[in-house]
Amino acid sequence: MRHRIDPDSLTALPNGSGVYIFKGQGTLPLYIGKSVNIRSRVLSHLRAPDEANMIAQTRRIDFIETAGELGALLLEARMIKEQSPLFNHRLRRLRRLSSIRLCQTDKGTTPEIVDSKTVNLGATPKLFGLFSSNHAAKQKLNELAQLHGLCKVVLGLEQTSTRGCFGLQIKTCLGACVGQEARHVHDERLSAALIDLQVEVWPYRGPVELIEENDGWVQRHRVNNWCHLETWCSKTGQASQITTFNPQDFDRDSYQILVKPIMLRTVKVQAC
Numbered sequence: 570m571r572h573r574i575d576p577d578s579l580t581a582l583p584n585g586s587g588v589y590i591f592k593g594q595g596t597l598p599l600y601i602g603k604s605v606n607i608r609s610r611v612l613s614h615l616r617a618p619d620e621a622n623m624i625a626q627t628r629r630i631d632f633i634e635t636a637g638e639l640g641a642l643l644l645e646a647r648m649i650k651e652q653s654p655l656f657n658h659r660l661r662r663l664r665r666l667s668s669i670r671l672c673q674t675d676k677g678t679t680p681e682i683v684d685s686k687t688v689n690l691g692a693t694p695k696l697f698g699l700f701s702s703n704h705a706a707k708q709k710l711n712e713l714a715q716l717h718g719l720c721k722v723v724l725g726l727e728q729t730s731t732r733g734c735f736g737l738q739i740k741t742c743l744g745a746c747v748g749q750e751a752r753h754v755h756d757e758r759l760s761a762a763l764i765d766l767q768v769e770v771w772p773y774r775g776p777v778e779l780i781e782e783n784d785g786w787v788q789r790h791r792v793n794n795w796c797h798l799e800t801w802c803s804k805t806g807q808a809s810q811i812t813t814f815n816p817q818d819f820d821r822d823s824y825q826i827l828v829k830p831i832m833l834r835t836v837k838v839q840a841c
């Protein structure tokens with residue numbers, strides 16, 4: 570493919586992990602991406618037919634190396650949110666996140682829609698799913714009710730009626746609303762339906778450092794409550810501060826980046 574990208578900027582691309590930035594004629598980035606191998610990932614962009622439009626506008630490609638993959642993921646997420654490149658459609662910052670909380674009442678287990686304005690999402694147990702709105706959370710409950718034969722009256726999605734829910738008439742509800750199905754059986758099925766969406770509670774008492782090392786180069790990512798606070802780098806001896814900690818800043822992308830390495834302990838963690 571023919572392109573008009575500064576050849577020196579291509580030659581300079583390293584084989585290590587980090588973030589790369591496609592730039593056009595202006596100063597604003599066209600696209601920001603991350604890889605464990607910056608060079609090979611950028612070259613595969615240049616060969617991708619469906620990215621021809623972006624490549625045609627690109628004049629140079631910059632990069633920022635990181636000591637490991639986690640650092641690349643965190644940096645990419647942050648830069649995309651700060652700079653909103655034209656060709657990145659993912660990783661939009663969501664002001665408010667909603668979730669489904671399972672509460673115990675005297676009747677049984679009841680789902681409640683909560684959001685990040687009122688609930689500290691990383692520190693509250695029994696939360697399921699991180700949604701962009703209350704409406705999206707409700708939609709998920711409706712979907713699960715349909716899929717698993719749950720009762721929409723019991724789930725609080727429909728008004729109570731003596732004849733049971735609408736689902737009972739069309740045989741999509743197994744009858745928890747009229748006592749055909751025991752409430753505890755229904756509630757166990759509800760919990761099982763939600764289990765894959767469970768939001769992990771931050772497993773430490775406060776902030777920790779996630780340590781990545783590459784050939785003597787160390788980066789320490791300070792994280793609290795699934796929020797990335799800053800990264801200290803041994804090359805510069807300095808920390809780049811990301812944010813002051815605020816539970817309302819709970820960020821779905823950071824959570825998704827951090828949850829596996831922390832829960833599966835595939836990253837070196839140090840209390841701080």
Ligand SMILES: [Zn+2]
Nearest residue numbers: 720734742746
């Ligand atoms: Zn029902």
